[in-house]
Amino acid sequence: MPREAPYLDVADALRARIAAGEWVVGERLPSRARLAEEYGVGRNVTQRAMDRLIAEGLLEGRAGSGTYVRKPRDRRRMVRSRHRERRGGSPFRADMRENGRTGTWEARSEARTPAPSEIAERLAIELGELCVVTRYEFLADGQPVQLSQSWEPMAITGDTPIVLPEMGPLAGMGVVERMRSIGVRVETAVEIPRPARATQEQANLLGISLGDLVLLIERTYYDGGGRPVETADIVVPDVRWEVAYEFGVERG
Incomplete structure (x- = not known):
């Protein structure tokens, strides 16, 4: 059954691509608009997916610049x-x-x-x-x-x-x-x-x-x-x- 929250599917997909090395630490991800078009969802869905990965520590947002792959946490x-x-x-x-x-x-x-x-x-x-x-x-x-x-x-x-x-x-x-x-x-x-x-x-x-x-x-x-x-x-x-x-x- 499809998930009630589509952003979770987008987050899973982005997480898998990061794990596979498609984007490396310090590299900027494509824009929300480009990812929304790629996954066939609205920009708000890709934004929520990115917010989730930021909360998990995989991504970081930089004001006026974009969203980047973050160095793994040293917790x-x-x-x-x-x-x-x-x-x-x-x-x-x-x-x-x-x-x-x-x-x-x-x-x-x-x-x-x-x-x-x-x-x-x-x-x-x-x-x-x-x-x-x-x-x-x-x-x-x-x-x-x-x-x-x-x-x-x-x-x-x-x-x-x-x-x-x-x-x-x-x-x-x-x-x-x-x-x-x-x-x-x-x-x-x-x-x-x-x-x-x-x-x-x-x-x-x-x-x-x-x-x-x-x-x-x-x-x-x-x-x-x-x-x-x-x-x-x-x-x-x-x-x-x-x-x-x-x-x-x-x-x-």
């Missing part, structure tokens, strides 16, 4: 696990160490920032309650790896030495270690991963193209009583990293 795996919080210090730095890389970051914090509605809901606080928001740019061997925007209620950290995550005695130690120092025990982390497209700002910071695939992870830490103590939006570029989740299996 590494980033494993997110309950154990990553037990290694001490920064989980990111430990993640990168396991990949044979040196993890560093740049951060900018703003105190007394009113919580917008979505953040207030995630932190179970009132709209406009004061928070510290910290924007991170994470690097591996000096190259951008991921972005993060973190929110912490000042009702929890405001009168403590850890109010600014990257200053004070536990600067750079991660949320779990910092919260433990003021008697708040983080016991649960909930992550919600969603596919997204890079905004211009994200693309500039990560060194990718506008609209490239990214993984957006909404993470929230909870203490033993179920109170949210921090929430963050983490952005990982799909072209460089795949994210894997590791779960323990309890034996009966």
Whole structure:
């Protein structure tokens, strides 16, 4: 039976031609109009087929120039696990160490920032309650790896030495270690991963193209009583990293 979406057939055909070497890395494909005529479909069908192959990493679009065969991805795996919080210090730095890389970051914090509605809901606080928001740019061997925007209620950290995550005695130690120092025990982390497209700002910071695939992870830490103590939006570029989740299996 024919597919309901003709662009998938065109994508399959283009993928096969690339695999066969008809177009090599760095070579420009024919125009959408020419491919549409060749396959007997509309230009919008060939555009959707190309968009799919761009998302897969086989093609790349260059503004004002055309669509080219892309160099194969060199993707590494980033494993997110309950154990990553037990290694001490920064989980990111430990993640990168396991990949044979040196993890560093740049951060900018703003105190007394009113919580917008979505953040207030995630932190179970009132709209406009004061928070510290910290924007991170994470690097591996000096190259951008991921972005993060973190929110912490000042009702929890405001009168403590850890109010600014990257200053004070536990600067750079991660949320779990910092919260433990003021008697708040983080016991649960909930992550919600969603596919997204890079905004211009994200693309500039990560060194990718506008609209490239990214993984957006909404993470929230909870203490033993179920109170949210921090929430963050983490952005990982799909072209460089795949994210894997590791779960323990309890034996009966």
